[in-house]
Amino acid sequence: MHISTKTGYAVRALAELAAHGQDSPISVAQICERQTLPPKYIEQLFRKLKKKGIISSVHGAHGGYKLERPNKDISLKDIMAAVDENFNYTYCDTEKETLEYCCGDPCGFSIMWVEIKEHLDNYFSSITLDTILEKIEENA
């Protein structure tokens, strides 16, 4: 149980987009210079974020990325779900059948895992890019 580097990087990169505003795009190169991030890696994360409809891209010179939704409508949960493929797994997920010693789903524990998943989903949904920006400014 931990926040992945992918999620951390994505939050930092998207915060840069959020601070910039939705009008004009910024390039990955610019973002990575400002936030000290590995450009090729961020490119990959951004393609995932695009697939999920969180950001959009402008091709070619003076192109780049911008947010598809206002800051308040992009949550940490959205970011995690887009970037970190292990997110959404609780222990004992029916769809994850690689586990050899599962208790058999549904079992007595299933309800608990589902409740935990729901709690985490709610919590991470409540943290959005606008509240993240507020915290950064308070801390600056």
Place this chain on the structure above:
Amino acid sequence: MHISTKTGYAVRALAELAAHGQDSPISVAQICERQTLPPKYIEQLFRKLKKKGIISSVHGAHGGYKLERPNKDISLKDIMAAVDENFNYTYCDTEKETLEYCCGDPCGFSIMWVEIKEHLDNYFSSITLDTILEKIEENA
């Protein structure tokens, strides 16, 4: 962000101890037979749990393990912290210096990560073996 297999296994095994009561120990073999768990792996997890003072052991024949504290005083957070070494890490942890592209700790984001860590700590502390047993019985 996900519940590790280690945590899931440990919860299932400890629930068996909790259901049994603190009077007499149960062996890993018994627990693993009842819960369908890999004995050698559970042995390792139990040694970690013992180091953290969550369970105690009785050597030799008719030996085994039992809980060191009442069910209500053993939380999911305790279990995770004992068994899953990546627990307690937030992104941008000062003690984890392997990260190449860290934002530099403390940075504008630090407060947010700490708040998330505190929330998760509180939440997982509120889930204890007695509430877990209750849910299993409701579901049975």
Place this chain on the structure above:
DNA sequence: GGATAACATAGTATTTTAGTAGGAATTGAC
């Protein structure tokens, strides 16, 4: 046409995960 970007795929070194294997040390029962 050239510079600037996103897009795409593949490779890679390191670490983590989810176990197994084999044996040593300790205790209870007979």
Place this chain on the structure above:
DNA sequence: GTCAATTCCTACTAAAATACTATGTTATCC
């Protein structure tokens, strides 16, 4: 005192995930 049951300990391992880098191709603006 021996034997069986059990914890304890270390090491090994196959597969996956992690955190990247490398090498292009394609689209757009000037």
